[in-house]
Amino acid sequence: MSATTTAPAPAASTKRQEIVNRHAILEAIRGLAAIEELVEHEEGRGYKFSVDLEVAVYGRNYGPGKKVGPYIRMYDYAPGQAIVRQGDWDTNTFYIIVSGAAEVFVTGVAEPVAVFESGKPFGEMGVLAGAPRSATVIAHRQRGARALEVQRPALRILRKLKRFGAALDIAYRNNGRAAAASQLQAPDDLKKKIADIAEFQLAARGHVLASEGERIRNLILIRDGWVKRISQTQAGEVADYLGPGYILGFNALTVRDARFPYRALAMSRTETLEISVEALYRDPQLLESLKSALGAAGEIGTPLQPAKALTFKPAAKAAQDRLLDKGLADANNLLLMDMDLCIRCGNCSLACHEMHGQSRLKRIGIHVLRPRTPTHAKLDQSLLMPAVCLHCKDPECLTGCPTGAIARFEGGQVDILPSLCIGCGDCATQCPYNAISLIPRSELKKSPAKPPAPSQNGKSALAKAPAKAKDAASAADPLDPFAALGLRFDPKPSPVTQDEDLVAIKCNLCNNTPLNPKDATGKPAYAAHKYNCEENCPTGALKRVKPAEYFNEIAQIHGPALRQAGAMLVGNRFGHADRTKTLAHAVGVALTLALCGATMAGIVQYGLGTPLFKSDWLNFRWITGLVGLAGIIIVMLYPVRRQMWRRRGGALKAWMLSHTYAGVIAGTLILLHGGTNLGGPVTAALMISFDLVILTGLIGILLYQLGPRLLTKIEGEPLLAEDLLRRRDELYQEIADLTVTAQAQAEKEGRGTQFQQVFLPARDRVIRAVLSLGFLLRQYVRREDLDALLADVRKRFADAANKQATAADQDVMRQITEAIATIRRIDALLYIHWALKLWLPPHVISTSVMLGLLAVHIVQVVYYLWR
Structure with a gap:
């Protein structure tokens, strides 16, 4: 083999050959010590694990479309043929060599780094850790290989076997140790020595890696995951966070028998490499080499006095705590909505619905x-x-x-194969983010539906609905203008009324859809992958990100010890900034100023009717009319783009900007075109309708700029309008219940008249004051959080509570005061939600009238010009 820096190219011309003889598979299992117990016989009873063996090797059918397994298959690989490739996301299978052997290659190393003989499992790191393949494994270049391919669901079966669990654990730890050592930012000889004395460990969320005051016996290198360091003080706990590439306990290399000055807690599934301190002290040269190579990763201070690289402002630490506590930093592809930009239109959910037939995106989270x-x-x-x-x-x-229906596929995305899904719902119950839904399989086969408002509110759908659904639908306004204009959209799926033949659905990143088609060879037709929800957001509020690249506060807690950490992860210093959008704004402003300025200068110099360029008809009235018409055509392309749900048409935010700037240009030029004389009735009506279009459009722009930002100041947790309405109704009911209960108690105690004369008038005064227009406007002016608002209201109306006859009535009055103040906060939020939509119907109607009148005007102009 030549001395090159890459592994030999795996044989690509041959395909692996599946051994379909089940008896041969059983014999292979019998010859492998780790799993031979699976085919163990019990005298007089047959196979000890007969049901598990049937499912694993033969597969078992539980009814139509309910087959599970087989999970163990056997293949022959030709010499040099690839079994797994480095970097692939095949995290659903691992392998056990039956005969022959397999050679292991890693990028940059010409010779095999290991050879797997019969009985050796490999590939388990991808299954257990969810990581891409860390090496390329090929069939031995002289002997070839026969291997069992074991799918993820078989793990639950094989873990019942005593020897398999131990063998898998040993293989996982050995391979994890080698993989972690290979990632170190250290010379190769140091990596090998560290691997010889280190142990690979896996900690679950909440596991204590080190206790405060505990003697440091091992250096703890964080290979993957997140660690929270906690120091106890008289004022309470002080904490900070560390990510992959940092080392705990490094001070033990300078102070013998040093102790941990903090408690270390795993915040997620965390892989560590533990290096024995005693072993390092027995080899002073190794100790000094390690200090020299990895010292920067170990000099991290304490939570009370962290290293400079780990010193963050309180706001950044609060964000770290939230992101890590909720597991968001461990996402491979995270969808974010910047609520300062989100206009609460629901277009993202509708785009998902149009693409898949069911929306997989709920605007709560x-x-x-x-x-x-x-x-x-x-x-x-x-x-x-x-x-x-x-x-x-x-x-x-x-x-x-x-069944293995849900798995990780190429690119790292998790997806569901409907053909394998039996609708058990296990994945949905396990998901901590409520991101998986169950629907009838018949719904999955339907082509993507039209906007759901007509089908949900229409008479035909209501006639087929259950009684409860009819009652809910009857509460809706049949003349709802938002529904009529397609502006009301409920992304929540219809309730499932059956428990048979279900299938799980979830976001698949728009893979295998018209938005991301593949060519004849199966490769993506476009270089850039697109997401329909992001593409159809009119303001650019949605963005799919990798957390360590977007969140600066997460990027900065990656340490320098590992190859993939450090300088590669720089975070996003500008939050949700969009350079393309910024450039579009710059071009739009420059073009608007140039065209409008040049037109006004020309009109001042030449007037509207003066012929130009020795022409009989070309003048500034024609120029302003034609350019204005071109602007209107560009403006009207935006609603056309809005209907392009299932194919690429450019990001909707870019079309929204072109719609806005073309509208401003067209509006200015048309106003200049009209001059000071309105002309005949049609022309006058056209100009008035055009003024209304401009006015409503400008109101919409203003609301889109101010509304979301005002919402984020006062809403706390983002809620949908329907959630706010539901909460408001609950609070009104709570006030009524409190009043009825207090009055009943007063009458029972003989205080009924006093209650009516004191309690009820005081309650009504509080309600009138809080529900006043002034108190509503206060929400927008002060923009205080709800806790501060309630504290101020309690203080302001303290006398209303204190004048009550009993402590119980005083407490009820305080509860009513807080409830009515909360209702007014909800009102303030609802008015903004409604304002973000209410401007649109007048804008659409005036635009429709304007277009009709414009057509008549154009016909008139052409007629008078050529007659």
Whole structure:
């Protein structure tokens, strides 16, 4: 083999050959010590694990479309043929060599780094850790290989076998240790020595890696996951966070018998490499080499006095705590909604619905406040992580699937194969983010539906609905203008009324859809992958990100010890900034100023009717009319683009900007075109309708700029309008219940008259004061959080409570005061929600009238010009 820096190219011309003889598979299992117990016989009873063996090797049919297994298959690989490839995301299978051997290659190394002989399992790191393949494994170049391919669901069966668990654990730890050591930013000889004395460990969320005051026996290198360091003080706990690439306990290399000055807690599934301190002291040269190579990763201080690289402002630490506590930093593909930009239109959910036939995106989820830039000291960016799949590094949904229907595929995304799904719902119950839904399989086969408002509110659908659904639908206004204009959209799926023939659905990142088609060879037709929800957001509020690249506060807690950490992860210093959008704004402003300025200068110099360029008809009235008409055509392309749900048409935010700037240009030029004389009735009506279009459009722009930002200031957790309405009704009912209960108690005690003369008037005064217009406007002016508002209201109306006859009545009055103040806060939020939509019907109607009158005007102009 030549001395090159790459592994030999695996044989690509041959395909692996499956051994379909089940007897041969059983004999192979019998010859492998780790799993031979699976085919063990019990005298007089047959196979000890007969049902498990049937499912694993033969497969078992539980009814139509309910087959599970087989999970163990056997293949022959030709010499040099690839079994797994480094970097692949095939995290659903691992292998056991039956005969022959396999050679292991890693990038940059010409010779095999290991040879797997018969009985050796490999590939388990991908299954257990959810990580891409860390090496390329090929069949031995002289002997070839025969191997068992074991799918993820078989783990639940094989773990019952005593020897398999031990063998898998040993293989996992050995391979993990080698993989972790190979990632160190250290010379190769140091990596090998560290691997010889280190142990690979796996800790679950909440596991204590080190206790405060405990003697440091091992250096703890964080290979993957997140660690929270906690120091106890008289004032309470002080904590900070560390990510991959940092080393705990490094001070033991300078102070013998040193102790941990903090408690270390795993915040997620965390892989560590533990290096024995005693072994290092027995080899002083190794100790000094390790200190020299990895010292920067170990000099981390304490939570009370952290190293400079780990010193963050309180706002950044609060964001770290939220992101790590909720597991968001472990997402492979995270969907964010910047609530300062979100206009609550629901277009993202509708786009998902149009693409898949069912919306997999719910506009509720986890709310995070963070500093918009690293230098900000305030939590001034409000982000919502909607209930949609995060494609986690360690997906819990995969662990319980009995058929392997849900798995990780190319690119790292987690997806569901409907053909294998039996609708058991195990994945949905395991998902901590409520990102998986169950629907009838018949719904999955339907082509993507039209907007759901007509089908949900229409008489035909209501006639077929259950009684409860009819009652709910009858409460809706049949003349709802939002529904009539397609502006009301409920992304929640219809309730499932049956428990048979269900299938699980979730976000698949728009793979295998018209938005991301593949060519004849199966490769993506476009270089850039697109997401329909993001593409159809009119303001650019949605963004799919990798947490360590977007969140600066997460990027900065990656340590320098590992190759993939450090300088590669720089975070996003500008929050949700969009350079393309910024450039579009710059071009739009420049074009608007240039065209409008040049037109006004020309009119001042030449007037509207003066012929130009020795022409009989070309003048500034024609120029302003034609350019205005071109602007109107560009403006009207936006609603056309809005209907392009299932194919690429450019990001909707870019079309919204072109719609806005073309509208401003067209509006200005048309106003100049009209001059000071309105002309005949049609022309006058056209100009008035055009003025209304401009006015409503400008109101919409103003609302889109101010509304979302005002909402984020006063809403706390982002809520949908329907949730706010439901909560408001609950609070009104709570006030009524409190009043009825207090009055009944007063009458029971003989205080009925006093209650009516004192309690009820005081309650009504509080309600009138809080529900006043002034108190509503206060919400928008002061923009105080709800806790501060309630505290002020309690103080302001303290006399209303204190004048009550009993302590119980005083407490009820305080509860009513807080409830009515909360209702007024909800009103303030609802008015903004409604304002973001109410401007649109007048804008659409005036635009329709304007277009009709414009057509008549154009016909008139052409007629008078050519007659």
